[in-house]
């Protein structure tokens with residue numbers, strides 16, 4: 001009925017279960033994604049601790065895009081997909097991408113005194129630890145990290161408050 | 162450089178000053194818009210009270226779209242435009258629209274005992290009161306309410322904490 | 323957290339306090355109204371609604387607060403609000419709620435001014 | 437509010453407490469590091485960092501906390517954390533921070549265990 005308007009916006013294939021966010025790579029904008037993730041997770045009745053885990057993983061995925069993607073459009077696109085039993089968050093940049101081999105070396109940080117307590121290179125590990133399944137697809141057109149948090153993850157139950 | 166991906170997403174005319182949000186018309190999703198507005202306003206160093214005013218106006222604009230728009234795609238599109246001295250928030254639905262004349266009658270609410278303390282029909286007035294400038298454009302393709310909050314609104318200064 | 327909500331009730335001899343937590347929308351408003359109605363039926367005519375832990379509120383939630391004010395008026399009762407943020411108080415005044423209900427900074431003053 | 441941040445310092449005779457509020461990112465981390473460095477230069481070797489009012493933290497902020505641990509180690513000092521959320525504590529343990537710094541529920545126990 002209103003094709004022109006639709007063309008200007010996001011296509012109307014979007015369902016009742018989807019939230020889309022576009023943020024600029026700019027100070028504090030990872031908090032925008034994290035706070036949005038928090039409202040969505042709360043509205044799905046995730047436990048408080050799960051909400052915090054989702055927020056922290058979202059922050060790490062966003063700052064990776066900010067820090068490493070070198071994306072020319074300087075934007076991060078986030079898709080929140082609400083399912084009955086899980087929340088999927090897909091965070092995309094249109095940057096240079098990476099593979100396991102070409103990950104950046106530690107930048108000019110102070111040297112690590114205790115190798116096991118290294119200072120950088122934790123972001124992806126944190127995301128893997130806090131979310132239930134993580135999938136990264138990256139090539140020289142950009143990176144998408146897809147992270148899923150399940151509502152009834154069994155090894156979490158004793159950790160709930 | 163990556164046209165296919167770009168076509169799937171929002172066009173790359175978007176600048177460093179823009180945040181885009183698409184939410185479904187679904188319980189609590191107005192909070193998603195309001196919390197996002199709050200993070201953005203805080204990152205722009207608005208006062209705490211101004212942040213609250215922005216949140217409340219955002220909620221009212223969203224629930225108007227939820228309640229009244231009858232939008233077939235059941236979505237609300239929000240654009241946050243960050244300027245040095247102000248934040249503009251544009252909230253759009255692709256619903257039936259309205260004009261001053263064809264506003265809905267009070268629905269089946271309990272009758273108002275004190276006419277000055279009527280129960281419904283306050284949303285737009287609240288938005289006008291809390292924001293510095295408000296512009297509504299509405300036709301049968303939908304409604305966009307554009308609301309601007311200035312950082313140095315003079316009649317606010319004594320109200321700050 | 324913004325959308326976790328709750329109501330605490332403390333009923334004293336002469337008055338009762340209803341304290342909300344979380345977003346005051348239609349859902350929390352309806353629950354609050356039901357609790358207030360039960361207190362009114364038990365004979366309470368002096369109620370305090372403490373919104374200190376309610377950071378966000380919408381106009382549908384406020385419309386239900388007005389219903390509570392009206393219900394109390396029919397029993398010659400009084401509703402006093404406390405714990406409002408500056409923006410909430412401003413909105414309540416705009417909507418003429420301040421004419422038909424009390425607005426006080428805290429529970430102590432809300433109770434002292436029935 | 438998530439991105440309002442602040443550091444409170446309480447320096448006692450034997451130890452000092454640094455209490456953060458708000459998002460612990462690079463900016464708040466750098467400020468914290470500067471404050472800790474100043475205390476170390478004044479001779480303090482027992483520091484507590486209280487994260488109770490810091491709901492969110494990122495890995496860049498944590499990397500700066502590790503720098504503070506390392507700086508204290510060079511003076512044979514100790515850093516004890518308190519007020520961590522469950523997720524923060526889990527992350528700190530994963531990053532081996534729990535091996536080189538203390539993690540305690542509150543300031544009292546953090547101070548008692550230098």
Ligand SMILES: Nc1ncnc2c1ncn2[C@@H]1O[C@H](COP(=O)(O)OP(=O)(O)O)[C@@H](O)[C@H]1O
Pocket residue numbers: 064065067068069070093095096097098102103104105120121122123124125143495
């Ligand atoms: N979105 C991204 N775009 C490009 N490279 C990335 C992206 N995310 C991660 N990387 C690469 O993976 C490496 C490891 O990331 P991470 O585990 O988060 O640690 P850190 O950010 O501290 O280096 C980064 O240093 C970078 O080389």
Ligand SMILES: Nc1ncnc2c1ncn2[C@@H]1O[C@H](COP(=O)(O)OP(=O)(O)O)[C@@H](O)[C@H]1O
Pocket residue numbers: 225226228229230231254256257258259263264265266281282283284285286304381
């Ligand atoms: N997005 C919208 N789409 C269609 N109609 C709208 C929209 N926003 C407002 N309206 C119309 O304007 C009227 C007044 O809105 P408002 O002042 O928010 O009060 P209320 O929502 O309580 O009716 C609504 O009843 C409706 O008829």
